[in-house]
Amino acid sequence: KQEVTQIPAALSVPEGENLVLNCSFTDSAIYNLQWFRQDPGKGLTSLLLIQSSQREQTSGRLNASLDKSSGRSTLYIAASQPGDSATYLCAVSNFGNEKLTFGTGTRLTIIP
Amino acid sequence: AAGVIQSPRHLIKEKRETATLKCYPIPRHDTVYWYQQGPGQDPQFLISFYEKMQSDKGSIPDRFSAQQFSDYHSELNMSSLELGDSALYFCASSAGQFGANVLTFGAGSRLTVL
Numbered sequence: 483k484q485e486v487t488q489i490p491a492a493l494s495v496p497e498g499e500n501l502v503l504n505c506s507f508t509d510s511a512i513y514n515l516q517w518f519r520q521d522p523g524k525g526l527t528s529l530l531l532i533q534s535s536q537r538e539q540t541s542g543r544l545n546a547s548l549d550k551s552s553g554r555s556t557l558y559i560a561a562s563q564p565g566d567s568a569t570y571l572c573a574v575s576n577f578g579n580e581k582l583t584f585g586t587g588t589r590l591t592i593i594p
Numbered sequence: 595a596a597g598v599i600q601s602p603r604h605l606i607k608e609k610r611e612t613a614t615l616k617c618y619p620i621p622r623h624d625t626v627y628w629y630q631q632g633p634g635q636d637p638q639f640l641i642s643f644y645e646k647m648q649s650d651k652g653s654i655p656d657r658f659s660a661q662q663f664s665d666y667h668s669e670l671n672m673s674s675l676e677l678g679d680s681a682l683y684f685c686a687s688s689a690g691q692f693g694a695n696v697l698t699f700g701a702g703s704r705l706t707v708l
Contacts, residue, residue, distance in 0.1 A: 516696070526637070526684060526699040571636060581627065581639040581650050582697060 484509045484576055486585035494591040495562060503557040503588045505572035510553050516582065517546050517557050518571045526571070530557070562592045596620055598687050598700035606706045607675050615670040615703045619687030625649070626668040627697065628660060629684040637684060643668055675707045 485508045495501050505515070514533045518526045530539045530546040532555070538547040545558040555572055569589045573582040599618040607613050619626050625644045629637040630653075639652035643662035654660075657675075662668045672679060682704050686697040 518699075523682070523704070525701040526686075528696050528698065531696045573637075581642060581652055582629075582637075583639070584636040586636045 484512075484574060484583045486572060486574060486583050488570075488572060488585035488588050490588060491586065492589040492591070494593060496593050497562060497564060499562050500558065500560050501562055501590070503559070503570050503572075503590070505555040505557070505585055507553045507555075507574050507583075509576060510550050511577050512550060513575045513577050515546075515548055515555050515572060515574045517544075517555075518573065520569045520571060520587070522569075529570075559590075564592045564594050566590060567592045598685055598698050600683075600685050600700035600703050602703060603701065604704050604706075606708065608708055609675055609677065611675050611707075612671070612673045613675060613705060614672070615683050615685075615705070617668045617670070617685030617687075617700060619666050619668070619685075620698055623687035623689050623698075624666060625688045625690065626662055626666070627686040627688075628654075628668070628670050629686065629699075631682045631684060631702075632678075633681070635681075640670070672705075675705075677707050680705060680707045 487506050516531045517529045532539050532548045543560040548555045569587045571587045573584040601616045627642040628640040631637040640654040641660050642650045646662045658672050660670045682702045684702045686699045688697045
């Protein structure tokens with residue numbers, strides 16, 4: 483059974499700093515990995531999708547990397563802004579099983 | 595751009611009542627997924643449909659049922675509601691099976707059971 487863990491559970495950093503969020507998964511036979519953002523009580527916004535054959539994806543100030551063999555992914559946020567404050571979730575899908583398994587998320591607070 | 599539409603956005607029910615949630619996927623998306631997110635929890639997969647057939651099943655209670663209709667919209671029916679069913683219910687859609695494409699999530703339907 484796939485298990486996804488995110489550390490830390492919460493993170494507070496001053497505005498302007500670069501930061502890294504971590505995600506680890508137990509079953510490396512993944513199809514893809516997605517990073518989502520969720521604002522309190524709101525829906526899930528997909529930020530980046532990394533296919534199993536890829537090592538990283540970039541979108542603006544966000545960069546996600548994938549090391550499938552070690553079961554790890556990181557989300558790098560450059561030059562953080564107060565608007566980046568949200569919960570960030572990673573989720574993986576496995577071959578032959580299309581559902582996404584989510585991590586418990588990292589609640590990020592950017593301090594102005 | 596069109597997104598995944600869920601209705602109702604908020605729903606309040608009493609214990610033992612029945613609730614129906616609706617999901618309208620992005621046009622030309624043929625796969626629909628339902629997730630349940632309890633307070634402070636990560637989303638848990640309930641069920642999915644591809645081309646109107648159930649394609650995968652997760653931790654969906656027997657009291658819940660779902661289907662996908664000919665126009666690809668989906669409905670999640672929940673009966674004999676319990677307090678523990680209070681959660682945010684997300685629908686997501688994608689084009690194709692097996693997680694090959696980005697899942698786009700709706701804003702969710704918040705169910706409160708009193």
